[in-house]
Amino acid sequence: MEIKIAQPSGFCFGVKRSIDMVEKAVKDGKKNIQIFGPIVHNPQQIKALEEKGVKMVNNIDEIQPGTLFIRAHGISPQVHEELKKKNVEIIDATCPFVNVEQNHAKKLHDEGYQVIIIGEKNHPEALGAQGYAPGSLIIGSVEEAKSLKEVPKIGAVVQTTLEPEEVAKIVAELYHKAKEVRVYNTICQSTKMRQPAAKQLAQEVDLMIVVGGKNSGNTRRLAEVSSRIKTTYHIETAAELKKEWFKGVKKVGISAGASTPDFIINEVVEAIKKIDKEMSKEKSKKKK
């Protein structure tokens, strides 16, 4: 069985950078390292960091003296102000591409646009960007865009991990809602390339395995896109793989979301190789 991995797969630049920053802090001996919110939508990676003594804190009240990381998703300036009041060293690991999104949201607000964050309603990145443009709205679907009131001018930014095709449909609806529509296409390059790469690979193989947290929006979308083309299983870890999926499969494709660490992808590859060997043995037994 041939195994092909879509490129890019796994950690995006921003997530990789934030984890590197946390791991450096561990190495540097920083005390009581905390991350404000799960650093990445991947339970295995979180567990790996927790084993190094890093804590995820979900509420401001839980924060203890020490070091506090702002994760790649970023936070609103209002929450940032709250964090500053705590007796803690803040290290900002916001993805630079998210910073661009936040800055555009602020600029559009300052220039009098009704700001729209094209993003998922409860996604931390969208909520963070929303804080930079008071009165802005998060719009995640064509239906939501259709229900908007007409305004003189709309300024929009895009959650970095959305699927470009879906965003384009929302942009088309926004066009009907204002005399001027200004959209900053802040989807990051990594996301933009990840989905076409998965689509392409899905066309070339017999089966697709998409690896990543079930709570990771971008991994779920990757699985959706892939499943439109070829049979696709979305798994979090190698333990979920089932031998029966691989019957008659000659080529298997692997794609992984922006929040999936390399070690998980490697474990999946190794597990598929093992399944392949077992199946080959069974076959040769039958022949005998």
Next chain:
Amino acid sequence: MEIKIAQPSGFCFGVKRSIDMVEKAVKDGKKNIQIFGPIVHNPQQIKALEEKGVKMVNNIDEIQPGTLFIRAHGISPQVHEELKKKNVEIIDATCPFVNVEQNHAKKLHDEGYQVIIIGEKNHPEALGAQGYAPGSLIIGSVEEAKSLKEVPKIGAVVQTTLEPEEVAKIVAELYHKAKEVRVYNTICQSTKMRQPAAKQLAQEVDLMIVVGGKNSGNTRRLAEVSSRIKTTYHIETAAELKKEWFKGVKKVGISAGASTPDFIINEVVEAIKKIDKEMSKEKSKKKK
């Protein structure tokens, strides 16, 4: 037979204004009145003006001393400069909504955007607006938008008479082509309301008659939109009406393009009334 006329139908604000301006010039006794290009895509209206001594000139070389009107569609600043060299009084009847489109095109160009005129390739309005943004491109279809090269920022304006739904699809494609897409929705209110009004009426009647020049883009689009819903005939004048179209028809709807004069619409209404009477007579004869 009931006859319903979609509202709005017929001359848009800009065309009506330009013809009023020409007729006022005739009344004021201006000498040798010429219009640069057909004032409206309607042969009957042109004939009516020609009968008053007004001439349509299609080339700069044809211009004679006297008065020269710039029609509602507007012209490029380059052509305007050429006209100024002629020994002629220029009266600018460019539609104010087209002026808005031209000004936005210029502003976007000055601010460093790759300007896109969303419009028909050879339409005088689109060509005029293009002149305000050197290097700008006229894009009239999703396919053309797809073939664009990626650029850092796109600024777009829209030919005032396009169908909003088609433009939205082009805007969705432009979204993929730049990090920033800024669209001024310069479709005029009259066009915006005309098509939904025709669609609505098409749903309420048994037959639609769309009245207007066969060379008028907005009339053709009106007929297209209507024909998706109900049997539709696109006619230029009452003379084209055929009795057989009205067999079994209880309600007939009329819509007319932005370049269709009221007198043509009235002639069509009267002709349908006549057909209706004839058909009633034939029916009562048969009964006897």
